[in-house]
Amino acid sequence: MTPRVVFPNKFLPYLLVAPQLAITLIFFYWPAGQALYQSMLKEDPFGLRSKFVWFDNFKRVLSDPSYLNSIKVTIVFSVATAAVAMCVALLLAVMADKVVRGKGFYRTLMIWPYAVAPAIAGMLFLFLFNPSIGSLAVLLRRAGIPWDPVLNGNHAMILLVIAAAWKQISYNFLFFVAGLQAIPKTLIEAAAIDGAGETKRFWTIVFPLLAPTTFFLLVINTTYAFFDTFGIVHAVTGGGPGKSTETLVYKVYNDGFVNLILGSSAAQSVILMVIVIALTAIQFRYVEKKVHYG
């Protein structure tokens, strides 16, 4: 163990961490506190008066069927997005690892989608899959699939997952490639000599050794799907048709900024914050136990 550093000056250490503390307090705790305070207020329709109502907003939100629906939508969306984004990225990374010529070029191409803004990515897929003008939609229709994300909620969800996952694949790809490179070649060779075929090698050696990367990406992707997909939802479906793709984040926006039910919206964002904290805690507590850091 490294010995503890002892500062002779009593105040200097506090002074040195002060800027960091100030930023955290002003930009994180203060807004979070504001949200918490707002979540216990009720405003009249004209925004003139507000009343402190304790946990009324939470009670109302949690018993609202449309909110419960939104939770369900979010779970489906997040699990699907994380799963698709990670599986496709892993597949691409494993294949990229085998490329001998033009490795750098291939990887650079794979990373580009990450530079596309979420709203643009959303628009891209909206056009590609637009039932009347989208080129991919035409192909789907020709293949006999009655593709209609504008009216069919399930189709809208699929479209959303594709768009959101597409955006995250590059990021995951980058980490998987790095993770694969960190696995010593001799381990793979040893496994080959030990009689393991390629598929077996992947599942018994490569995949377990990628576990730290996979775990990290699981946390990042879940958080991404929960929090950072507002732009895509807004551009692709706007939460519709009906409420079939209204995720929790999107509902916070809808109720707060469109419908101006500020108290309820604040309560929802507090709940969302708690959910993400809990999710991350669970992942670290349980999933990490199965991860071996070589």
Add this chain to the structure above:
Amino acid sequence: MATVDLKDVEKVYGGAVKAVKGVTIAIPDKALCVLVGPSGCGKSTLLRMIAGLETISSGTVSIDGKVVNEIGPTERDIAMVFQNYALYPHMKVYDNMAYGLRNRGMPKDEIDRRVKDVAATLELAHLLDRRPRELSGGQRQRVAMGRAIVRNPKVFLFDEPLSNLDAKLRGQMRVEIKNLQRSLGVTSVYVTHDQLEAMTLADILVVMNAGLVEQMGAPLDIYEKPASTFVASFIGAPPMNLLPIVASGNGATLADGTDIGMAAPANAVTLGFRPEDVDVVMNADRPEGAVALPARVEAVEPVGAESFLYCAAAGNRIVVRVSGRATAKPDDDLRIVAKSEKLHWFDQAGKRV
């Protein structure tokens, strides 16, 4: 058990770089063949080709009389011990050893019996529940050995298995590997750049240089009759003294004209003698039938059981081994005498005359 035969094996990288340039070696059943040479001589490439980890550009590799060029490492029935051990870090020692057996679909109780047997021989029984990172270097080395032995393969391949160990442990493991290999009677190929390991382990020693076999044979034969100046300077520590000579009249001289005291065979341009084959005399008598050179002591290295004198003779550095304490001191002038039967002569191409 098996024989390993290499026939005109070549390895070409990227269509241009020849790493191995036509190597033919026949390893009989149960023999331990050591490939030794400086880094980049192609010895590891050759081993990896036997393992099936590198493709064979031309020539054939046969195991037990069967050409295995087109057979992958999985089906060659070989086991390899890697320099960095290549233990699976996420598996316990037990699973590391059982992995190869499970992949071959052996029944569970048979696996258990075999792993425990081998663990007992290698004194690993108490470590079976540990992970590789919880083991010391020597223990990891043993596990790597165990993983190879438990499979009971046709051929063992060792890729510098001891180079990550400290000197003392290396000496121990060297003896252990030799004993194990002998008692198991498995044909083995062992790659090293350490000439001491090579000398002590080998049944057949193969000295490689620049992708070619320089010399092949029993270790002591190679030591006593090196086929080239390369082998002479590579095998033996300190290496053989090599002095350029010029024939003149009935005798021969060093480059600066110093008479060496005897005639050289035809074509010989290099004279060699081992440090231990030299006598140091203080008087000026010239013994018959021996090389005698005036030299000045530059440094003395007492090692304990023996001492090395580093001498200068007409611009050449000559190392002399004397047993016990050396009486000579730096700046002493003395005469170096090497008997004719202990001399080695090499021609212009570096080949033995």
